Amino acid sequence: MLNLTNRLQERTTPFQLFHVLDVLSSDQLDKLVATAPTQHADPIVVDDPLHEKQYRMNLFRLVEGDEQVAPDTELPVPWQELRRDLMSPEFTSWLEEQTGIGLTGLLRSVGVYAHRNGDFLAVHKDKPTKAITTIIYLNQDWPAEAGGRFLMFETGERGAAPVAELPPVGGRLVAFPPTDHSWHAVSKIDHPDGTERLTVQIEYWLTTELMGSAYRGGTDAARP
Numbered sequence: 114m115l116n117l118t119n120r121l122q123e124r125t126t127p128f129q130l131f132h133v134l135d136v137l138s139s140d141q142l143d144k145l146v147a148t149a150p151t152q153h154a155d156p157i158v159v160d161d162p163l164h165e166k167q168y169r170m171n172l173f174r175l176v177e178g179d180e181q182v183a184p185d186t187e188l189p190v191p192w193q194e195l196r197r198d199l200m201s202p203e204f205t206s207w208l209e210e211q212t213g214i215g216l217t218g219l220l221r222s223v224g225v226y227a228h229r230n231g232d233f234l235a236v237h238k239d240k241p242t243k244a245i246t247t248i249i250y251l252n253q254d255w256p257a258e259a260g261g262r263f264l265m266f267e268t269g270e271r272g273a274a275p276v277a278e279l280p281p282v283g284g285r286l287v288a289f290p291p292t293d294h295s296w297h298a299v300s301k302i303d304h305p306d307g308t309e310r311l312t313v314q315i316e317y318w319l320t321t322e323l324m325g326s327a328y329r330g331g332t333d334a335a336r337p
Contacts, residue, residue, distance in 0.1 A: 114200070135284045146311060148190075156171050201279075212290075224310045224313070235298055240289055249286050255280070261302050262299070264297060
């Protein structure tokens, strides 16, 4: 399903980030959006001024620690195929070769994220226990005025203006390693007709210390 023939483009400012278009075809994107299992997604929210990462979104877990959370029998065929491709050695090798980041043998998490009207991620850095975060955008023809843009910042100061941004174009893949300056956010969704901004996120973990902590709520969710 995944098109792994294109090469990732690298940008180094304001932090290292890799991106490429067309990892999924138009037909594949339509099928994935039409069958997305987000009716079973769990709302995950952090609204705590002491916590670096503030967010509101919805998550349906596919894989955690290389273990399938949702069995194939509960997934539409397009999602079974996508999960198999994302968990394949070929995908890991492609990502590893082009980013120069060692990923083979690391445990992975895969989740479907649905951002609905009013959802957002405030400026934050990813957990240092990750080797890389990879995001694939699924919505074709997402309205420019509907938010949901990937924003990049020079600092984590709240209220600062982004210095670069990427629109959530269907078929775009974005990947970046967490660093002490990889400040990023997702602009607030403004799409009141009920359309979800859909992404698939693949995380490679250096350690399991904070794996899945955003999924469980309670004290774990309050950790940066």
